[in-house]
Amino acid sequence: MEVIKQVSTIREKVQALRCGGKRIGFVPTMGALHEGHLQLLRASAQENDVTICSIFVNPTQFNNPDDYKLYPRTLEQDVELLKTVNCDYLFAPGAEEVYPQQPLLQFSFGPLEAVMEGEHRPGHFNGVATVVSKLFHFVQPHKAYFGQKDLQQVTIVRQLVQALSFDLELVCYPTIREEDGLAMSSRNKRLNVEQRQIAANLYNALQMARGQLGQKAVAAIKEDIRNYLNQQDQVELEYFEVADVNTLQPVQDLSEVQEVALCIAAFVGPVRLIDNLLVNLKEE
Ligand SMILES: Nc1ncnc2c1ncn2[C@@H]1O[C@H](COP(=O)(O)OP(=O)(O)OP(=O)(O)O)[C@@H](O)[C@H]1O
Numbered sequence: 001m002e003v004i005k006q007v008s009t010i011r012e013k014v015q016a017l018r019c020g021g022k023r024i025g026f027v028p029t030m031g032a033l034h035e036g037h038l039q040l041l042r043a044s045a046q047e048n049d050v051t052i053c054s055i056f057v058n059p060t061q062f063n064n065p066d067d068y069k070l071y072p073r074t075l076e077q078d079v080e081l082l083k084t085v086n087c088d089y090l091f092a093p094g095a096e097e098v099y100p101q102q103p104l105l106q107f108s109f110g111p112l113e114a115v116m117e118g119e120h121r122p123g124h125f126n127g128v129a130t131v132v133s134k135l136f137h138f139v140q141p142h143k144a145y146f147g148q149k150d151l152q153q154v155t156i157v158r159q160l161v162q163a164l165s166f167d168l169e170l171v172c173y174p175t176i177r178e179e180d181g182l183a184m185s186s187r188n189k190r191l192n193v194e195q196r197q198i199a200a201n202l203y204n205a206l207q208m209a210r211g212q213l214g215q216k217a218v219a220a221i222k223e224d225i226r227n228y229l230n231q232q233d234q235v236e237l238e239y240f241e242v243a244d245v246n247t248l249q250p251v252q253d254l255s256e257v258q259e260v261a262l263c264i265a266a267f268v269g270p271v272r273l274i275d276n277l278l279v280n281l282k283e284e
């Protein structure tokens, strides 16, 4: 596997690959790789001639300076993991490569960014859209791989791809979980042993909500989830939402939708985690 740090080098490499008729799969990440990332990388290696992974902890998408400063960075370990999944190139640029000038772009995703992560992390999706657009230009993938754990992100990126006519296929893979149900996440590395155990309650809460869907009104389910998580030490719920899976807008009346996304964001100790479950109401 070749590690590339410069934008000019990745551009040259990609141009040569495309001229040679190679199909490029791309997995953008912020590193501290885990099985969730590896699943995306394996899929890319299977479905494309060449796989490029990027690792860039993108400053413009962090609304909280501590979150940026403390984000896990494990590059050496990541390189070893990437070799195990047949990744061909790691693109790991510095911030000065990606942002030679202050980015001034303003994206607008309408109602999609007014809820959940967009509402609670001001500027977050502007930063994601900026860096993903740049990465797509640098890497020019035929296929780009994202995870369902960041459901709102993949929905926004889908809108971005359409709006800017990126010539690529976007694919989304299901959330990989630990044995107790906790969604794998790089930020889990910041949890201490006690917080790591407590964190599984986010998944328990989602399962509890799923079980109540046919029995209770949305408002009552939300109240139960808030009460359940309030009882847990070191957990502070930021939001729990029942959203239409297509628009991610809050659902009041379950009879009006076919499939919902149960979405949660909560602090466990100092670490903010998110998770979601998709539920097809007609199949429940
Ligand atoms: N548990 C998971 N299952 C499937 N895909 C995942 C999982 N965790 C992350 N991904 C996907 O991997 C890609 C890179 O994500 P990222 O590097 O931010 O990792 P992360 O684990 O989501 O970290 P964090 O949530 O702490 O930022 C994203 O498309 C993300 O949705």
Ligand SMILES: CC(C)(CO)[C@@H](O)C(=O)[O-]
Residues within 6 Å of the ligand: 028, 029, 030, 056, 058, 061, 128, 131, 132, 150, 153
């Ligand atoms: C897509 C992404 C790599 C953009 O920085 C990031 O938001 C992530 O890792 O999900």
Ligand code: BAL
Residues within 6 Å of the ligand: 061, 062, 150, 153
């Ligand atoms: N994993 C999504 C990117 C972020 O939390 O900033």
